[in-house]
Amino acid sequence: MPELPEVQTIINGLKKQLIGAKFESFKIIQKKMRYPVEARQLEPILNQSIVSFRRKEKYLILYFANGYSLLFHLGMSGKLILSNHIKHSYVIALFQTKGDSYLIFSDVRRFGVLLGLPDKEVSFHPLIKKLGADALSKEFSPTYLWKKLQRSKRAIKDMLMDQQVVAGLGNIYVCELLFRVSLHPQTSAKTISFDKSKQMVTETKKLLRFAIQKQGSSVSDYVNSAGKKGGFQFFFSVYKKEKEPCVRCQTLIVRIKQNNRSTFFCPQCQKR
DNA sequence: CCGCCAGCCTGAAGGC
DNA sequence: TGCCTTCAGGCTGGCG
Numbered sequence: 001m002p003e004l005p006e007v008q009t010i011i012n013g014l015k016k017q018l019i020g021a022k023f024e025s026f027k028i029i030q031k032k033m034r035y036p037v038e039a040r041q042l043e044p045i046l047n048q049s050i051v052s053f054r055r056k057e058k059y060l061i062l063y064f065a066n067g068y069s070l071l072f073h074l075g076m077s078g079k080l081i082l083s084n085h086i087k088h089s090y091v092i093a094l095f096q097t098k099g100d101s102y103l104i105f106s107d108v109r110r111f112g113v114l115l116g117l118p119d120k121e122v123s124f125h126p127l128i129k130k131l132g133a134d135a136l137s138k139e140f141s142p143t144y145l146w147k148k149l150q151r152s153k154r155a156i157k158d159m160l161m162d163q164q165v166v167a168g169l170g171n172i173y174v175c176e177l178l179f180r181v182s183l184h185p186q187t188s189a190k191t192i193s194f195d196k197s198k199q200m201v202t203e204t205k206k207l208l209r210f211a212i213q214k215q216g217s218s219v220s221d222y223v224n225s226a227g228k229k230g231g232f233q234f235f236f237s238v239y240k241k242e243k244e245p246c247v248r249c250q251t252l253i254v255r256i257k258q259n260n261r262s263t264f265f266c267p268q269c270q271k272r
Numbered sequence: 273c274c275g276c277c278a279g280c281c282t283g284a285a286g287g288c
Numbered sequence: 289t290g291c292c293t294t295c296a297g298g299c300t301g302g303c304g
Contacts, residue, residue: 003298034280034300058298076297077282090282109281111298127299154275163299171297219296260277261297276303286294 002074004135004168005211006222006230008055010080012212013225015053017082018062018103022047023095030092033110035127037093041116044068057131057167061122069119073127075111080104082225135168135204142198149189149197156192157185158259168208172217172239175264177204179238184272185256185263210235238264 002010026042048064055061060080062070072080078092081104086094088106093114095103105114113127122128132148133139148165149156159165160174169177178185180203181196192200216222216230219240223229233240237247241264242255251268 073298075281075299107281108283109297111281113299152274158275161298262295274304278302279300280298282296284295287292288290 002058002078002216002222003170003173004055004058005173005208005214005232006216006224007058007060007074007168008212009216009224009230010074011053011055011060014060014062014080014082014103017225018050018097019052021050021097023097023103025096026093028093030090030107030110033092033113035113035115037114037116042070042093043116045070045116056122056128057134057163058170059128063119067119069117069122071113071115071117071122071125071128072105073113075107075109075113077109078105078107078112079223080225081106081223081227083227130164131167132162132164133166135166136208140166140201140204142194142201145201146192146194146197149192152189154189155185155258156183156187156189157263159189161259161261166204169204171261171263172219172236173204173207173211175239176237177207178270179266180207182269184270185258185265187272238266240264 023046028037028039045064045068048066050062051065052063058073060072082101083104084101086102088104090106090108092105092107133144149159152159157174160169181200211232214230214232215224217232218229219233238253241253243252246253246266246269249268251266253264254267256263
């Protein structure tokens, strides 16, 4: 499931191959999407050089020379793969570059998004404009986080999962982060001190940078743009570790349902 | 306004 | 073996 490190890993891969490239043609295969993409939305990018790539929270954006852009969100099971053949399963759309190679967007569960729009409209798109600070940005500071936590009655885990609070984290990295800062996932957000918020911001960035270095986490079917798996799953402390001994204290890791999501933590290291 | 939760979607895995 | 249920989970829209 692509969270920030997985999206960044895909971007890093695409960048190497596609800067300066052009798409000669495209084909929309799957139209039954939450945001169905129309051919006329994508046409402006044809035969335009790709000038840059950007990750915006969990979104990937390709910028073209004429001021247009492609916006992708991978949802749960989305993949962006560079390939020399088009025989992939669950293809949503494909883009042909020179020399018969393709950028293929596939997504089994179809929670993903593909949009074509002018650069200037990206920040104002309803999907983008509500997002909170990017988890790796300077904007995501101890003061920023602490202010948000102070104002909320919610549990810390629910806050960190909310993209309007901080954008880029998902279930895996939130569980891992809470273990690293020794916080119980049900801790009330507003009881968290400024110092703790500061520690959380520092640890979030460390965790994400390390995960990017490991090419992300492959839990179910995540692969990077070359079709390869990530390696951060071998460094999980709590995620998917139910009934296994804690790496710090040997207490068995527990799984609970919180907000209808599996939540993993060490009941000894992460007390309420 | 805020918080919670069903629903979207499909394949894998577990229970009986 | 096979059917049924549950789970995975980012995100939205609707409800209280």
